[in-house]
Amino acid sequence: MATGAVARRNEEPMETPVTGPNVPALTGIWPRAVALLGRQALEHGLDDLWRALSPRVRNASRHAQLVCLGAYVRDEALVSGIRHAWHGLSRACHHHAYELPPTAEELGRWLDAVDRLVAYDPMGR
Numbered sequence: 001m002a003t004g005a006v007a008r009r010n011e012e013p014m015e016t017p018v019t020g021p022n023v024p025a026l027t028g029i030w031p032r033a034v035a036l037l038g039r040q041a042l043e044h045g046l047d048d049l050w051r052a053l054s055p056r057v058r059n060a061s062r063h064a065q066l067v068c069l070g071a072y073v074r075d076e077a078l079v080s081g082i083r084h085a086w087h088g089l090s091r092a093c094h095h096h097a098y099e100l101p102p103t104a105e106e107l108g109r110w111l112d113a114v115d116r117l118v119a120y121d122p123m124g125r
Contacts, residue, residue, distance in 0.1 A: 031101035035092035038111050042085060045117040049073075052122045062086065078120060081113030089114075 046065055050058035053072050057065055066086055070079045088110045092102040102110075 028101060031104075031107060032092060032095060034107050035089045035102060035110075038085070038107065038114055039089040039093055042082070042089060042114045042117060045114060045120075046082075049117070049120070049122055073120070073122070075120075078113075078116055082117050085110040085113035 043062070046062070047058060049072075050065065054068075057068055057072075060068070066083050069082060070076070073079050088102065088106060092107075
């Protein structure tokens with residue numbers, strides 16, 4: 001079987017490489033996988049931020065960290081984006097049968113906020 005091919009029991013490998021939302025086996029899974037990875041990146045970004053700004057806050061719950069964020073980061077758009085991304089990504093990580101997975105547009109907005117957090121220099125350099 002070629003690398004990246006999807007195989008099912010007693011069937012020939014599919015010719016389609018596993019690349020994303022166009023692979024039938026991943027249709028309902030990829031948005032939640034992206035959300036989980038995005039949330040992990042956001043958590044690491046917050047850990048790095050608190051390590052630089054106030055190491056004691058790092059020991060608080062994520063909710064408390066998000067509440068404190070505005071007191072340490074003066075960029076209101078960044079703070080709002082991080083809070084919105086945290087709640088959206090967290091909600092998307094918890095599968096409920098009655099909820100649709102997040103759309104690519106929602107994921108894109110949340111991941112943009114994560115990118116801004118990771119690129120943010122708390123020391124203003």
